Amino acid sequence: xxxxxxxxxxxxxxxxxxxxxxxxxxxxxxxxxxxxxxxxxxxxxxxxxxxxxxxxxxxxxxxx
Amino acid sequence: xxxxxxxxxxxxxxxxxxxxxxxxxxxxxxxxxxxxxxxxxxxxxxxxxxxxxxxxxxxxxxxxxxxxxxxxxxxxxxxxxxxxxxxxxxxxxxxxxxxxxxxxxxxxxxxxxxxxxxxxxxxxxxxxxxxxxxxxxxxxxxxxxxxxxxxxxxxxxxxxxxxxxxxxxxxxxxxxxxxxxxxxxxxxxxxxxxxxxxxxxxxxxxxxxxxxxxxxxxxxxxxxxxxxxxxxxxxxxxxxxxxxxxxxxxxxxxxxxxxxxxxxxxxxxxxxxxxxxxxxxxxxxxxxxxxxxxxxxxxxxxxxxxxxxxxxxxxxxxxxxxxxxxxxxxxxxxxxxxxxxxxxxxxxxxxxxxxxxxxxxxxxxxxxxxxxxxxxxxxxxxxxxxxxxxxxxxxxxxxxxxxxxxxxxxxxxxxxxxxxxxxxxxxxxxxxxxxxxxxxxxxxxxxxxxxxxxxxxxxxxxx
Numbered sequence: 056x057x058x059x060x061x062x063x064x065x066x067x068x069x070x071x072x073x074x075x076x077x078x079x080x081x082x083x084x085x086x087x088x089x090x091x092x093x094x095x096x097x098x099x100x101x102x103x104x105x106x107x108x109x110x111x112x113x114x115x116x117x118x119x
Numbered sequence: 120x121x122x123x124x125x126x127x128x129x130x131x132x133x134x135x136x137x138x139x140x141x142x143x144x145x146x147x148x149x150x151x152x153x154x155x156x157x158x159x160x161x162x163x164x165x166x167x168x169x170x171x172x173x174x175x176x177x178x179x180x181x182x183x184x185x186x187x188x189x190x191x192x193x194x195x196x197x198x199x200x201x202x203x204x205x206x207x208x209x210x211x212x213x214x215x216x217x218x219x220x221x222x223x224x225x226x227x228x229x230x231x232x233x234x235x236x237x238x239x240x241x242x243x244x245x246x247x248x249x250x251x252x253x254x255x256x257x258x259x260x261x262x263x264x265x266x267x268x269x270x271x272x273x274x275x276x277x278x279x280x281x282x283x284x285x286x287x288x289x290x291x292x293x294x295x296x297x298x299x300x301x302x303x304x305x306x307x308x309x310x311x312x313x314x315x316x317x318x319x320x321x322x323x324x325x326x327x328x329x330x331x332x333x334x335x336x337x338x339x340x341x342x343x344x345x346x347x348x349x350x351x352x353x354x355x356x357x358x359x360x361x362x363x364x365x366x367x368x369x370x371x372x373x374x375x376x377x378x379x380x381x382x383x384x385x386x387x388x389x390x391x392x393x394x395x396x397x398x399x400x401x402x403x404x405x406x407x408x409x410x411x412x413x414x415x416x417x418x419x420x421x422x423x424x425x426x427x428x429x430x431x432x433x434x435x436x437x438x439x440x441x442x443x444x445x446x447x448x449x450x451x452x453x454x455x456x457x458x459x460x461x462x463x464x465x466x467x468x469x470x471x472x473x474x475x476x477x478x479x480x481x482x483x484x485x486x487x488x489x490x491x492x493x494x495x496x497x498x499x500x501x502x503x504x505x506x507x508x509x510x511x512x513x514x515x516x517x518x519x520x521x522x523x524x525x526x527x528x529x530x531x532x533x534x535x536x537x538x539x540x541x542x543x544x545x546x547x548x549x550x551x552x553x554x555x556x557x558x559x560x561x562x563x564x565x566x567x568x569x570x571x572x573x574x575x576x577x578x579x580x581x582x
Contacts, residue, residue, distance in 0.1 A: 069461075069465065072461075072464035072465055074445060074446065074461055075446065075449050076449070076461065080458060080461075083458060083512075084458055087512060088459075088512075088513045088516055091516035091517060092431075092465075094423075095426065095430060095431055095516075096427075098423065098424060099427050099428055099431055099473040099476075099477040100473045101476075101477060104476065104480075108479070109476070109479060110475035110476045110479060111327070111478040111479040111482065112327060
């Protein structure tokens with residue numbers, strides 16, 4: 056599977072994260088894993104989620 | 120070799136003064152001595168300490184002061200459980216010299232129950248990166264055939280229990296790390312309900328997905344270990360403040376009247392299991408039917424949906440735990456851990472929160488689907504174990520696992536042996552209950568286990 060994110064855009068993500076990856080490591084994660092992650096990211100966004108849908112853990116002031 | 124004992128058998132013999140805890144511990148030490156170089160289940164062995172603890176247990180027995188059913192039972196801990204004064208490495212170079220000042224809460228609870236601690240066990244690096252060959256210790260190997268994978272991350276516990284190096288042990292489960300090794304090593308392993316066992320003092324991987332739990336040869340043994348591990352801990356913010364039931368209370372009740380939902384979409388469609396695993400599931404269904412259980416099909420959201428929410432939450436939470444070292448000591452991690460964890464650093468906050476919103480939807484859908492059943496039935500792994508030297512780095516992303524749904528939902532789930540595949544390696548079924556209904560999970564699993572022959576077979580190298 057090929058990722059939709061270009062190599063240049065992926066490198067920008069890595070730089071923003073501040074991770075000291077080598078060229079080979081970037082190529083491996085981009086080419087080997089990122090397409091799967093794109094599918095997962097699409098899936099968790101869903102199609103019809105209500106704007107107000109809450110996350111599983113929501114802040115509770117007495118819960119500290 | 121010496122005979123194998125379950126925890127229940129050994130406990131009864133110790134109580135009757137027909138088996139000495141010292142003798143039992145020595146059997147485990149001798150078996151470990153014979154098998155460790157092949158299986159690499161242990162990172163650190165503590166035989167002198169174990170024998171001292173066994174002698175103390177024996178003295179209590181002789182004085183009529185036995186602490187309970189686990190007094191004198193040899194166990195070992197996954198090496199992400201902190202042990203005071205004893206190295207706790209997470210199977211990582213980064214913590215090679217870390218010696219905690221305190222025990223994990225569950226380590227203390229098991230020690231107070233009188234268990235004898237034989238040492239610290241191999242894991243995937245920080246419970247995520249494995250099987251890795253570039254760490255200070257080799258990965259554990261499958262006792263049914265050491266060329267094969269144990270699954271992980273509680274790999275040493277799975278290998279050691281199956282081989283009889285100890286009678287039970289601790290595992291942790293963030294996406295399947297108890298149930299995966301239980302499945303591939305042919306033992307029983309339960310991931311309890313989220314909040315039932317304290318996580319305090321266990322190296323964290325993912326705060327909202329991590330579960331502590333026991334692994335052992337039988338369902339009953341898991342129930343016995345869980346009895347000592349469960350309970351409220353005010354220092355763990357996820358800990359549930361509720362009474363701990365007697366987990367063996369329903370073991371003799373059989374399967375009659377249980378309502379069992381078969382999650383066919385998981386093992387027939389979403390990630391179709393191989394023929395041997397499907398046959399094992401069908402035979403389990405036939406057993407439950409014959410015992411008077413009510414069987415129906417239940418459809419849950421797809422494994423792919425659970426994988427997406429679960430993995431994104433896992434990898435972002437895990438990255439938050441490890442961010443400092445990921446930036447400053449990237450190459451001191453093993454390749455598998457660092458490259459998998461790096462993905463967490465590339466997610467946005469919106470990505471994380473969409474996953475957590477999806478988690479709520481998945482939990483609601485699962486609760487609705489389970490409304491009219493007591494137990495869900497599927498497998499814990501779709502195949503036998505693969506060869507240990509042939510695990511692609513990104514395999515877990517390519518196909519969704521069967522265990523993550525119950526980390527995402529926090530439900531109690533057990534993996535038990537359902538036979539053997541064409542390579543002679545164990546296969547599994549997975550049984551899942553409602554929150555804090557571990558007794559029902561144990562009841563269903565024990566009924567099946569008692570009706571099958573699988574507990575009579577041990578790995579050939581451990582005979």
